[in-house]
Amino acid sequence: MGVAELSSPATASTKTASRLHYSSQLSLSSTRLYNNLRRSLRPISRARHFNISCSVNQVQAPVAVPREESKSKSDCYGVFCLTYDLKAEDETKSWKKLVNVAVSGAAGMISNHLLFKLASGEVLGPDQPIALKLLGSERSLQALEGVAMELEDSLFPLLREVKIGIDPYEVFEDAEWALLIGAKPRGPGMERAGLLDINGQIFAEQGKALNAVASRNVKVIVVGNPCNTNALICLKNAPNIPAKNFHALTRLDENRAKCQLALKAGVFYDKVSNMTIWGNHSTTQVPDFLNARINGLPVKEVIKDHKWLEEEFTEKVQKRGGVLIQKWGRSSAASTAVSIVDAMKSLVIPTPEGDWFSTGVYTNGNPYGIAEDLVFSMPCRSKGDGDYELVKDVIFDDYLRKRIAKTEAELLAEKRCVAHLTGEGIAYCDIKEDTMLPGEM
Ligand SMILES: NC(=O)C1=CN([C@@H]2O[C@H](COP(=O)(O)OP(=O)(O)OC[C@H]3O[C@@H](n4cnc5c(N)ncnc54)[C@H](OP(=O)(O)O)[C@@H]3O)[C@@H](O)[C@H]2O)C=CC1
Numbered sequence: 001m002g003v004a005e006l007s008s009p010a011t012a013s014t015k016t017a018s019r020l021h022y023s024s025q026l027s028l029s030s031t032r033l034y035n036n037l038r039r040s041l042r043p044i045s046r047a048r049h050f051n052i053s054c055s056v057n058q059v060q061a062p063v064a065v066p067r068e069e070s071k072s073k074s075d076c077y078g079v080f081c082l083t084y085d086l087k088a089e090d091e092t093k094s095w096k097k098l099v100n101v102a103v104s105g106a107a108g109m110i111s112n113h114l115l116f117k118l119a120s121g122e123v124l125g126p127d128q129p130i131a132l133k134l135l136g137s138e139r140s141l142q143a144l145e146g147v148a149m150e151l152e153d154s155l156f157p158l159l160r161e162v163k164i165g166i167d168p169y170e171v172f173e174d175a176e177w178a179l180l181i182g183a184k185p186r187g188p189g190m191e192r193a194g195l196l197d198i199n200g201q202i203f204a205e206q207g208k209a210l211n212a213v214a215s216r217n218v219k220v221i222v223v224g225n226p227c228n229t230n231a232l233i234c235l236k237n238a239p240n241i242p243a244k245n246f247h248a249l250t251r252l253d254e255n256r257a258k259c260q261l262a263l264k265a266g267v268f269y270d271k272v273s274n275m276t277i278w279g280n281h282s283t284t285q286v287p288d289f290l291n292a293r294i295n296g297l298p299v300k301e302v303i304k305d306h307k308w309l310e311e312e313f314t315e316k317v318q319k320r321g322g323v324l325i326q327k328w329g330r331s332s333a334a335s336t337a338v339s340i341v342d343a344m345k346s347l348v349i350p351t352p353e354g355d356w357f358s359t360g361v362y363t364n365g366n367p368y369g370i371a372e373d374l375v376f377s378m379p380c381r382s383k384g385d386g387d388y389e390l391v392k393d394v395i396f397d398d399y400l401r402k403r404i405a406k407t408e409a410e411l412l413a414e415k416r417c418v419a420h421l422t423g424e425g426i427a428y429c430d431i432k433e434d435t436m437l438p439g440e441m
């Protein structure tokens with residue numbers, strides 16, 4: 001990677017004006033030069049870079065940066081201002097190429113758990129150095145600095161770069177993963193259509209930014225609610241990135257469903273497999289007990305109380321988020337971060353033979369008869385190459401079909417509400433019964 005770009009000049013703030021700037025001998029690629037030029041032409045630029053390394057051996061001689069060059073975005077301090085040649089250290093020679101992970105809502109609660117897992121190597125492996133690109137807003141910029149400081153103090157060997165900013169066109173540059181977590185929470189009295197519109201605007205903008213500057217094969221996981229429709233908006237605004245690369249997070253729902261089945265069957269939750277969540281990350285989602293297995297057996301053979309499965313189990317999973325908010329006074333953050341980790345690992349580690357995982361993905365070409373052009377949670381398998389395929393050998397009965405039709409109808413209604421953001425004309429919002437996010441009760 002062009003480490004030299006990371007050591008861009010400090011801003012002219014009083015805090016950094018007198019600081020020295022360390023440069024690297026690495027040359028810039030033409031793409032990076034182009035991006036640097038384009039960025040330097042952007043009128044407002046608030047990204048800040050931190051470049052981390054635990055070894056100071058590789059630091060080049062410091063070079064003073066003239067103040068006129070300091071107009072753009074960087075505001076580095078402490079160890080983050082140092083740049084290193086990753087391949088120069090013995091222990092790093094066997095490491096993979098640095099991966100860029102962009103995270104929005106980076107000062108929020110979910111990110112507060114997630115970022116430290118990412119930086120530790122728990123997610124992408126012990127030989128995978130990582131650059132974290134953190135997106136915030138004016139309101140969270142100071143908090144983001146706090147996040148960067150905590151990351152710095154954690155001394156993670158694999159964490160080689162931290163960049164914070166409020167401009168997605170800068171923060172998403174060359175992103176290979178984009179974890180889109182930031183979204184406005186639904187406030188009292190706010191209509192679902194209003195939430196769809198406000199958050200939809202955020203995801204339309206971020207889709208455009210990804211389209212312009214991210215890696216062409218970036219994997220996008222949308223967490224901010226309503227995540228399925230936000231993911232649809234995002235992918236529609238990023239026509240140069242394969243639609244298949246966009247995911248809406250339903251892994252938390254899968255994990256919740258596994259936990260409930262394990263509890264009822266009296267087994268540990270690692271005995272539950274083949275758990276599909278169909279549809280929307282909302283109270284219409286369908287936790288599929290017809291295809292799920294416990295100790296390799298169909299759930300219905302292990303749990304004979306089918307009324308419990310159809311009613312209590314299903315509702316428990318659908319409303320788990322709301323119950324948790326009542327207890328905690330805030331929505332799930334730690335378990336959501338864990339489920340993001342699970343979702344990422346499912347794409348970079350081959351799926352165990354015979355099993356699958358759930359993720360909200362684009363429905364075009366699905367074998368289940370679900371309406372095309374939606375982001376819908378379905379069963380997937382991966383070879384561990386970042387890609388996935390839909391599982392074909394699943395069965396349906398009337399109950400499952402009826403439930404899937406309901407969550408599908410909800411997503412079609414949400415899609416009509418955001419037509420103005422997907423380039424499909426004038427929005428028409430007719431969500432009749434106001435179905436809810438898991439956290440709303
Ligand atoms: N899919 C799933 O399974 C789950 C999804 N979620 C969803 O994840 C999202 C983030 O949750 P969490 O981290 O707990 O939330 P927080 O409130 O802690 O953080 C959310 C972040 O969103 C950003 N944000 C963007 N736009 C706005 C806005 N207009 N008003 C207020 N904040 C905004 C804020 O950051 P900044 O100021 O930097 O922009 C804020 O830090 C929520 O949408 C939540 O509903 C939660 C649990 C599970």
Ligand SMILES: O=C([O-])CC(=O)C(=O)O
Nearest residue numbers: 321331332437438439440
């Ligand atoms: O509604 C929310 O913000 C919380 C949520 O998605 C969940 O817990 O599944």
